[in-house]
Structure formats: structure tokens, C-alpha cells
Amino acid sequence: MSEFAFDLNEDQKALRDWIHGFAADVIRPAAAEWDEREETPWPVIQEAAKIGLYSLDFYAQQFFDPTGLGIPMAMEELFWGDAGIALSIVGTGLAAVGVLANGTEEQIGTWIPQMYGDADDVKVAAFCSSEPDAGSDVAAMRTRAVYDEAADEWVLNGTKTWATNGGIANVHVVVAVVDPELGSKGHASFIIPPDTPGLAQGQKFKKHGIRASHTAEVVLDGVRVPGHCLLGGKEKLDERLARARERAKKGGERVKNAAMATFEASRPAVAAQAVGIARAAYEVALDYAKTRVQFGRPIIDNQGVAFQLADMRTQVDAARLLVWRASWMAASGKPFDSAEGSMSKLHAGETAKSVTAQAMQILGGNGYTREYPVERMHRDAAIYSIFEGTSEIQRLVIARTISGTTIR
Ligand SMILES: Cc1cc2nc3c(=O)[nH]c(=O)nc-3n(C[C@H](O)[C@H](O)[C@H](O)COP(=O)(O)OP(=O)(O)OC[C@H]3O[C@@H](n4cnc5c(N)ncnc54)[C@H](O)[C@@H]3O)c2cc1C
Numbered sequence: 001m002s003e004f005a006f007d008l009n010e011d012q013k014a015l016r017d018w019i020h021g022f023a024a025d026v027i028r029p030a031a032a033e034w035d036e037r038e039e040t041p042w043p044v045i046q047e048a049a050k051i052g053l054y055s056l057d058f059y060a061q062q063f064f065d066p067t068g069l070g071i072p073m074a075m076e077e078l079f080w081g082d083a084g085i086a087l088s089i090v091g092t093g094l095a096a097v098g099v100l101a102n103g104t105e106e107q108i109g110t111w112i113p114q115m116y117g118d119a120d121d122v123k124v125a126a127f128c129s130s131e132p133d134a135g136s137d138v139a140a141m142r143t144r145a146v147y148d149e150a151a152d153e154w155v156l157n158g159t160k161t162w163a164t165n166g167g168i169a170n171v172h173v174v175v176a177v178v179d180p181e182l183g184s185k186g187h188a189s190f191i192i193p194p195d196t197p198g199l200a201q202g203q204k205f206k207k208h209g210i211r212a213s214h215t216a217e218v219v220l221d222g223v224r225v226p227g228h229c230l231l232g233g234k235e236k237l238d239e240r241l242a243r244a245r246e247r248a249k250k251g252g253e254r255v256k257n258a259a260m261a262t263f264e265a266s267r268p269a270v271a272a273q274a275v276g277i278a279r280a281a282y283e284v285a286l287d288y289a290k291t292r293v294q295f296g297r298p299i300i301d302n303q304g305v306a307f308q309l310a311d312m313r314t315q316v317d318a319a320r321l322l323v324w325r326a327s328w329m330a331a332s333g334k335p336f337d338s339a340e341g342s343m344s345k346l347h348a349g350e351t352a353k354s355v356t357a358q359a360m361q362i363l364g365g366n367g368y369t370r371e372y373p374v375e376r377m378h379r380d381a382a383i384y385s386i387f388e389g390t391s392e393i394q395r396l397v398i399a400r401t402i403s404g405t406t407i408r
Helices: 009-037 042-052 056-063 070-081 083-090 092-102 105-116 180-185 236-250 258-291 303-331 339-360 374-383 391-403
Strands: 123-130 142-149 152-164 171-177 187-192 199-204 216-228
Touching: 009 042, 009 070, 009 083, 009 303, 009 374, 042 083, 056 070, 056 092, 056 258, 070 083, 070 236, 070 303, 083 258, 083 303, 083 374, 092 105, 092 123, 092 187, 092 258, 123 152, 142 216, 142 391, 152 171, 152 187, 171 216, 187 216, 199 236, 258 303, 258 339, 303 339, 339 374, 339 391
Parallel strands: 123 171
Antiparallel strands: 142 152, 142 171, 152 216, 171 187, 199 216
């Protein structure tokens, strides 16, 4: 277990500076263009792959950082560059975490490299859990996976929505119902290998923000995958389902389901993305306030503006501290007894929304135009109270955890 300290070691500083350099030199200059194009920025992903930033190795190295700070630092710097492009770079990670959380060693070794491809032929991956009628209410999921014992294949049918990289991914990780009687405890995750017949992209969404990140429906029509594509394997699934049926008979105690395990592991990392956006907007506003002159003095000379910047900076730093605490706890194997992962996501998401809104205000008319980046940052920030669990759902998780009561 690592002692918690605020002094970054030399390796961590070097990592932060390296990623910051990429964010400043490659991501930021490309941000406005890819936001307007509303397309996946493949050339930027390729640049990230060339320097080893878009790779399994990079994440594996950070995974073994005993302080747990490598991933949040990387996220903050990348999203400081631009959220839409950065999400295109890190979106594959959600699918990879889905495999890491539920897969066998063999599945991890087989599928995660195919999610990333290599620098000459980059690929992306998608994690598909949400459905049109099952967003926050994961238990309402309808996509069905049925085992064809004779062929040792699983057959999947249903429609997934809001999937980051959905339809353009090389590998899709799909959560489906294997036992409808068990609600969310009857779910399992499946790998859909590249070019599997029956999987098609549905509508691609035109979004308010993070427009360089591809978001689409994924339609599964009689998709057949080999038995070994069930994450964790059939034996483990059968044992888990048997336990859940026993619990259901006895009146049921709560157990984690496949999608929830993925979300829990990724929440502080997503929160760190929001910190990056908030910090970026704060920095633009601070610079602007020092140089914009009205009434014969820089606008920062007014307490009304300076105090707002003081609050913005305080909020950003507070959000980062919650993220670092949750990341350190996860790396140290400490349980989130007070839903510390959800706390970090809630606070960082709300901070990103409020700090980017305040930054627009400080830039006045300029802040409202696409000539300055805070308008884009404000649009991008809005997703952080929606995806990976809305702010209301984070509050529900925290409230239930601290109270031990099934608050509705
Ligand atoms: C850009 C984008 C990318 C995404 N990427 C992915 C992805 O890669 N994979 C994936 O599986 N999903 C993804 N999602 C889906 C995302 O996780 C869902 O949108 C989110 O979980 C909310 O679900 P919903 O949109 O159906 O909203 P709903 O669940 O319908 O919620 C609507 C509103 O009701 C509130 N609400 C619902 N239930 C309660 C309650 N019990 N108490 C209080 N308030 C409540 C919510 O907080 C929200 O404000 C993405 C979404 C977007 C927009």
C-alpha cells in the first residue's frame, strides 16, 4: 500500500509533462476543427499511438502505479487539451476496463490488443450497456443473449444506444440479459469480435458537445459469437447465476452486476476528465481577466471578477483532491465505504459545468463565440453530469452508501 502524498515523484512529473506536451502541441491546435467536423479524429489518435500514449502498454503501466495517480493525471492533461478529441483517445479504455473487470487472463490477452490495433493501423473499441429504455435503470435492459449449446455459441439480439465508438469499433463489449428473472443480476458481458455478421451501427448522434467523439446506436440482429466470447466463461457465469437464484429465493441481498463493476472502476478516471476541462476554462478566464481592460483597468482588478476566479480555482482543486483520493483508495485496495468514487464524479462533473459557465461570463461576448475555446469547453462539460451515471444517480449511490437505506 502506498502512503498518500501530494509531492509527485520524478516519474509522475515526467509523465504529466509528457502528456501535457502532447495535449498542448497536438490536441489543442486540432480541437476547433474536429469539433466542427463532428468526426473521429483518426490522425490524432494515430499520433497518440505513435508515441505510445494510445496503447495497452500505457494503461498497463499506469495500472501498476501504486499511488493510483497515473491515470487521473493522464486524463486531466488530455482533457485539458480538448475533451472531444481526448474522449476519442481514451474511449477504448471503457471497453478495455469491461474486459479487465470481468474477463479471464486469456480473454484479456486476446481482445484488449485488438481494441487498440497498432500505430500503423489504429483501432477503437466500444462498451455497449445503455439502451433506449435502460439508461440509469440498467435493470430494464432488454438485449438478450441465449446460449446455443449444440453450436457452443451465444446468440445476441437487441438495440444498444449512446455507445461511444459504437459501430466504428473493432471490438464491441456488449452487456446482455442471460436470465431475465434475475434483473440486473442476470446480465453478462460479451465480446463481439471484428466483422461479426449481424452487428450494425444505427443512428449516429449529433451532439451538443464532445463532438469529435463518435456516439451511436448499435443494433444486434441474430449476432452469433463463440462460447469463449462470454467474459469470465460459462462455468463462472453458471455459478454466479446459481448464487443469485439462491439469494432471490431467500429474499435477495444486493450483488454487483457486470456493467456496474465497469462503471465503479472507471468513475474517478471520468471525474479526472472533468477536472481537465474545468482547469482549462479557468486558465483561459484568468489570462483574459488580466488583459481585458474596461473602465481603464484590467477586469481582474474588480473583486467581482477576481473572487469568481478564486472560487473557480478552489472548486477545481477540490475536485482534483476528491479524484486523487478515490484513485489512491482504489489502487490501495481500500473499499469505497462512503461511495468515494461517486463523490469524485459528482463533484468534478458539477464543477466542470459551473467553472466553464463562469469562464464564459468572464470572457463576455468573446466567451459566447467560437473564436475563444471556452464556448466549446462549456458544451463539452455538460456531458459530465450525464454519462457514466448522472449526477442524480451519483447522489443516489452516495446517499444509499452513507445511510445504508434504500433511498428511492
Ligand atoms: C455522449 C454520450 C456518450 C455515452 N457513452 C456511453 C457508452 O459508451 N456506453 C454506454 O453504455 N452508455 C453510454 N452513454 C449513456 C449514458 O451513460 C446514459 O445517457 C446515462 O446513463 C443516462 O441515461 P439516460 O440518458 O437514459 O437518462 P435517464 O436514465 O432516462 O435519466 C433522465 C433523467 O432522470 C434522472 N433520473 C433517472 N432515474 C432517477 C432516479 N432514480 N432518481 C433521480 N433521478 C433520476 C436522471 O438523473 C436524468 O436527469 C453515453 C451517453 C452520452 C450522451
